[in-house]
Amino acid sequence: MVTYRSFFYPMHLALLCVGENFMPIAWWTPVSKQPFRFLLAIDRQNHTLTLLRQLGEAALAFPAWQDRAWVVRAGYLSGKRTAKAQKLGVTLRPACRLTHTFVPEGALAVFELQVQEQASDGDHALFLGEVLHVQGSAQAKSAPILFLGFRDFAALSSERWRFRP
Numbered sequence: 001m002v003t004y005r006s007f008f009y010p011m012h013l014a015l016l017c018v019g020e021n022f023m024p025i026a027w028w029t030p031v032s033k034q035p036f037r038f039l040l041a042i043d044r045q046n047h048t049l050t051l052l053r054q055l056g057e058a059a060l061a062f063p064a065w066q067d068r069a070w071v072v073r074a075g076y077l078s079g080k081r082t083a084k085a086q087k088l089g090v091t092l093r094p095a096c097r098l099t100h101t102f103v104p105e106g107a108l109a110v111f112e113l114q115v116q117e118q119a120s121d122g123d124h125a126l127f128l129g130e131v132l133h134v135q136g137s138a139q140a141k142s143a144p145i146l147f148l149g150f151r152d153f154a155a156l157s158s159e160r161w162r163f164r165p
């Protein structure tokens, strides 16, 4: 078996909100346009895993670069012991199409998901999320939090290039 190495970073950091709890998540990816679906990898130690199994829903939110401090700090706290929104001073609002889940005010984009666990024996549990509601705009691309690994983060550079076939 090969040792894990993180040479595939940077990853675009998102915030996974389940119920009134939230955690930063780097291991997420879109996997289908029609139907619109995301895949989420959740460490089996995380309280979020229990909540996903209990509630069957989540919101994948994209906070702006300016919110990086509280977003990352949420990854060093557990919702099992801490009401993170209160502790971090984050204002939440109810999701539009979910029953139990709250999302941070001011996120650049929010994808509300109905989630189903997929069989997997890795150290991360896998959840397929069917998108029920989307909020956001193309502007959301402008200020992502890029996770470089360990405790390092970067903003998007201003350099652009359009491929013309």
Ligand SMILES: Cc1cc2nc3c(=O)[nH]c(=O)nc-3n(C[C@H](O)[C@H](O)[C@H](O)COP(=O)(O)O)c2cc1C
Binding pocket: 013, 021, 022, 023, 024, 025, 026, 027, 028, 041, 042, 043, 044, 045, 046, 047, 048, 049, 072, 074, 075, 076, 077, 078, 079, 080, 124, 147
């Ligand atoms: C930058 C960053 C990225 C993270 N990415 C993931 C991830 O992709 N999957 C995961 O399960 N945990 C990830 N974590 C860890 C969780 O956010 C962290 O364990 C959190 O405290 C779990 O909170 P909970 O116990 O309330 O669920 C990440 C943490 C940080 C700081």
